[in-house]
Amino acid sequence: MxxxxxxxxxxxxxxxxxxxxxxxxxxxxxxxxxxxxxxxxxxxxxxxxxxxxxxxxxxxxxxxxxxxxxxxxxxxxxxxxxxxxxxxxxxxxxxxxxxxxxxxxxxxxxxxxxxxxxxxxxxxxxxxxxxxxxxxxxxxxxxxxxxxxxxxxxxxxxxxxxxxxxxxGAMVPEAFAALGTHSIVHSSQYLTSIDRVVGPSSGARKRVAVIGAGQSAAEVFVDLTRRFPHVDASLIMRSGALKPADDSPFVNEIFSPAFTDIVYAQPRDGRRSLIERFRDTNYAVVDRPLIEQIYEMLYLQNVSADFRHRVLAHTGIETALRTADGRIELTLRDRLSGHARAEQFDALVLATGYRxxxxxxxxxxxxxxxxxxxxxxxxxxxxxxxxxxxxxxxxxxxxxxxxxxxxxxxxxxxxxxxxxxxxxxxxxxxxxxxxxxxxxxxxxxxxxxxxxxxxx
Ligand SMILES: Cc1cc2nc3c(=O)[nH]c(=O)nc-3n(C[C@H](O)[C@H](O)[C@H](O)COP(=O)(O)OP(=O)(O)OC[C@H]3O[C@@H](n4cnc5c(N)ncnc54)[C@H](O)[C@@H]3O)c2cc1C
Missing domain, CATH: 3.50.50.60 (FAD/NAD(P)-binding domain)
Structure with missing residues (x-):
């Protein structure tokens, strides 16, 4: 015993x-x-x-x-x-x-x-x-x-x-989960996997899509454009623009310990609506300096007419499939014009959040x-x-x-x-x-x- x-x-x-x-x-x-x-x-x-x-x-x-x-x-x-x-x-x-x-x-x-x-x-x-x-x-x-x-x-x-x-836990939307993990990385594994996925800078050019509109998506996008000269990066998001996180002082009070009591005291619906009202402090938002950095980088591409990196806003992903040669084909629909097109990528980074x-x-x-x-x-x-x-x-x-x-x-x-x-x-x-x-x-x-x- x-x-x-x-x-x-x-x-x-x-x-x-x-x-x-x-x-x-x-x-x-x-x-x-x-x-x-x-x-x-x-x-x-x-x-x-x-x-x-x-x-x-x-x-x-x-x-x-x-x-x-x-x-x-x-x-x-x-x-x-x-x-x-x-x-x-x-x-x-x-x-x-x-x-x-x-x-x-x-x-x-x-x-x-x-x-x-x-x-x-x-x-x-x-x-x-x-x-x-x-x-x-x-x-x-x-x-x-x-x-x-x-x-x-x-x-x-x-x-x-x-x-x-x-x-x-890493949130992997179903459409991507079905494709397996080869050349698909969740942002939580970004630094530990990206070198393997995009290969050496001396190698062939790689098209990499970053999916998401939040802080991690923006950080990964900038890192890809900076550290990997052979990578052409596309930041794909359903929303219309990268939006700044609201960290203004009155709003920031929702993160005070006293606010926990206020939320907890609400009935279930009240809690939900309080959380929804302040979602843009934490979800699908980006620090303003990072947004400005990305905007300037795209502007400088315009100046040099070297259009390697893109931010695709208003863009829904309708399907994702593996091509015969192992790449990933995404059907992208412009949510404003309704126009759909297929694009192929060598790798995806899913900055799709956490469960x-x-x-x-x-x-x-x-x-x-x-x-x-x-x-x-x-x-x-x-x-x-x-x-x-x-x-x-x-x-x-x-x-x-x-x-x-x-x-x-x-x-x-x-x-x-x-x-x-x-x-x-x-x-x-x-x-x-x-x-x-x-x-x-x-x-x-x-x-x-x-x-x-x-x-x-
Ligand atoms: C990139 C990034 C940046 C962030 N920056 C900020 C920030 O600046 N400010 C802020 O307020 N919040 C930030 N956050 C939010 C983040 O959730 C918190 O910072 C913090 O990590 C929460 O701590 P935690 O211990 O609850 O969870 P975690 O930090 O996720 O730690 C959980 C731990 O549990 C372990 N674990 C999981 N399952 C098991 C198991 N079955 N058995 C044993 N161990 C297990 C994991 O290995 C992990 O070490 C950030 C999040 C991310 C992803």
Whole structure:
């Protein structure tokens, strides 16, 4: 018989959301002794590495880092990072609130390094199973979390609470999914795949289409035109123009922590309409300087009469198919004139955004025990899935509560405070029930029938 370690909290994914939680747990006395760990599928910490383009900047002030908004005196602030790296004075001289993404990635990695002993890198969580209470078999009192590492080994851990912070999954429209992955790259994999896809600059000319109208589409388009002299790039979008993100100060208040309360207090329809009203702060919009840069690049093409790169606005893609020689043929329809034409490309970059529903797959094994909490998206203000009374483990959802908590949920804006709310919720729960009802017997018998159980 095998005895599992029972964690108080297990975090799935170790991106900024769970990293912020790790920081909070480390700094808050009432929860600092919780038995907790994180499981992250990447081999080391990484924040959107596939889009870590050299000169791209953050779309949020550095002051909205993992800690400052909660506690400017935390040792995990961006300012302390600059100080410890010896760049604080130079950074001040930049007079810029928006560091490059490369620098912010370095900041996040610097914070993450403090939690190496808590994170199991290189493991993907593959499923979660409910464990019944030995005292009351009608109750579920813990969760078994299954994961697989790079070498195919399976692991399992038992926990009383879960923090799901797995980010978004690449959104690949059906028409493109059917074509397979050869020479088709989602923007999330852009930097790790593009060299292979377009080949060396000394090679033949390549026609590459970027699909999308948002920040990633614009960034990829500019990168292709700058770094690959043999690439002719086309940016294809249904909308009529690249539109600027509204980051004006009054509008920006929707990303304030207080706005989460305002959204959450609305009835379902009210939440939806608030989110729709402010969609142009985050979706299908581009930073104005980048728009201006693209416009100027196209203008200079006009001057030199060298029309290699194009922005095709008002353009719908009706069909996508593979040609006999492996290229991709798109039927493009001009949405103003109604005229359709076929064009062939050597490669596509899909800047088509992210799905925010991947937690459904992750939690699928628990569905029979969750009532309609999952299907209805019933999440409490403290980000806890509203599970039935008989389901004791606490499941916190981060980054997939936009419908209930507003547009800041998928971003960095409220991380410092959201992690505080989750930590406080855990602390309240533990203080109500200090034993958390541990039933070692249950865990022993369940473990003996489980898969390979590695325990640390
Ligand atoms: C290119 C880009 C730039 C952005 N820039 C900004 C910005 O400037 N400002 C802003 O506010 N927001 C920005 N965002 C939004 C972004 O969502 C947040 O910055 C942030 O990444 C959210 O953190 P997260 O931890 O919730 O998700 P993620 O950063 O996506 O992290 C999720 C982690 O979970 C891991 N994971 C997933 N599934 C599993 C599994 N089954 N098992 C184990 N691990 C798993 C992933 O490997 C990943 O490391 C940007 C997004 C992109 C794509």
């Amino acid at each position: 095998h005895r599992d370690t029972v964690f108080d909290l297990l975090g799935v994914g170790f991106g900024p959301s769970n990293l912020a939680l790790a920081v909070r747990l480390a700094e808050e006395a009432s929860v600092s002794n919780l038995a907790h760990c994180f499981i992250e599928r990447q081999p080391e910490f990484g924040w959107h590495r596939g889009m870590l383009l050299d000169d791209c900047r953050m779309q949020i002030s550095f002051l909205k880092d993992l800690a400052t908004m909660r506690d400017p005196k935390s040792r995990f602030t961006f300012i302390n990072y600059l100080f410890e790296r010896g760049r604080l004075v130079d950074f001040v001289n930049l007079k810029n609130f928006y560091p490059t993404r490369v620098e912010f990635h370095d900041y996040l990695s610097w914070v993450a390094a403090s939690f190496d002993d808590r994170v199991n890198y290189g493991e993907t969580v593959t499923g979660i199973e409910a464990l019944r209470s030995a005292a009351n078999p009608n109750d579920i009192d813990a969760l078994r979390v299954f994961s697989r590492d790079h070498e195919g080994r399976e692991w399992q851990r038992v926990t009383r609470a879960l923090s799901v912070g797995i980010g978004g 925010r529903d991947t937690h459904f797959d992750l939690l699928e094994g628990l569905a029979p025990h969750l009532g309609d909490a999952l299907a209805q998206g019933n999440v409490e203000r403290d980000y806890r899935l509203a599970t039935p009374e008989s389901f004791k483990p606490r499941i916190y959802l981060q980054g997939c509560c936009e419908d209930s908590h507003g547009l800041s949920d998928t971003l960095l804006s409220v991380l410092a405070l959201r992690s505080d709310e989750i930590a406080a919720s855990l602390a309240r729960h533990l203080s109500k029930d200090p034993s958390t009802g541990r039933t070692e017997q249950t865990q022993e018998s369940e473990a003996s029938s489980g898969r390979i159980a590695f325990v640390f």
